[in-house]
Amino acid sequence: MDLKSKIREIPDFPKEGIGFKDITTLLQEGPAFKEAIDKMAEFCKDRQVDVVVGPEARGFLIGAPLAYSLGAGFVPVRKSGKLPGEVVEATYELEYGNDTLQIHKDAIKPGQKVLVADDLLATGGTVKSTVDLVTELGGEIIGVAFLIELTFLDGRKKLEGHEIFSLLEY
Ligand SMILES: O=P(O)(O)OC[C@H]1O[C@H](OP(=O)(O)OP(=O)(O)O)[C@H](O)[C@@H]1O
Numbered sequence: 078m079d080l081k082s083k084i085r086e087i088p089d090f091p092k093e094g095i096g097f098k099d100i101t102t103l104l105q106e107g108p109a110f111k112e113a114i115d116k117m118a119e120f121c122k123d124r125q126v127d128v129v130v131g132p133e134a135r136g137f138l139i140g141a142p143l144a145y146s147l148g149a150g151f152v153p154v155r156k157s158g159k160l161p162g163e164v165v166e167a168t169y170e171l172e173y174g175n176d177t178l179q180i181h182k183d184a185i186k187p188g189q190k191v192l193v194a195d196d197l198l199a200t201g202g203t204v205k206s207t208v209d210l211v212t213e214l215g216g217e218i219i220g221v222a223f224l225i226e227l228t229f230l231d232g233r234k235k236l237e238g239h240e241i242f243s244l245l246e247y
């Protein structure tokens with residue numbers, strides 16, 4: 078299936094000059110959603126994954142079904158003030174602003190094998206912070222997986238030393 082044809086681009090959202098990759102049009106079609114998750118799960122087929130970690134909010138839409146498909150746990154990384162337990166946090170810059178992310182302190186056990194998953198790699202700030210939070214808790218990053226990579230923003234540079242998988246490149 079041509080999965081790229083299922084993603085809609087909205088110009089100048091949320092700011093002028095940003096070409097927003099809207100994945101809702103892919104998610105709303107069952108066969109396209111299934112193929113995308115199945116192909117991302119393929120990347121992990123020869124690795125042990127204990128936990129998938131995904132950042133709010135679109136990282137949940139990809140990370141949770143991926144975790145289910147792998148038989149792994151899912152741990153949410155949330156924007157500031159949403160998680161009820163004790164947290165560690167990291168502040169990062171986005172293609173269009175900045176934000177703080179938090180994870181529950183007890184969500185990752187030292188030595189657990191962690192796949193970080195998100196819908197899209199742009200500048201890499203979100204996932205770099207997510208990787209740093211997991212590492213701070215003693216998790217071992219076994220890979221980082223994206224549905225979409227905006228290669229022209231060079232987000233990979235922030236993730237040097239980690240194995241990166243992206244299903245669709247722009
Ligand atoms: O590589 P980066 O430059 O960090 O950008 C990518 C991130 O930006 C988007 O999330 P956003 O912060 O817009 O939040 P949302 O998932 O709640 O829409 C997207 O879902 C990624 O998480």
Ligand SMILES: Nc1ncnc2[nH]cnc12
Nearest residue numbers: 095096097098172197199
């Ligand atoms: N261009 C873009 N489209 C969708 N989500 C994004 N997050 C950061 N940049 C984005």
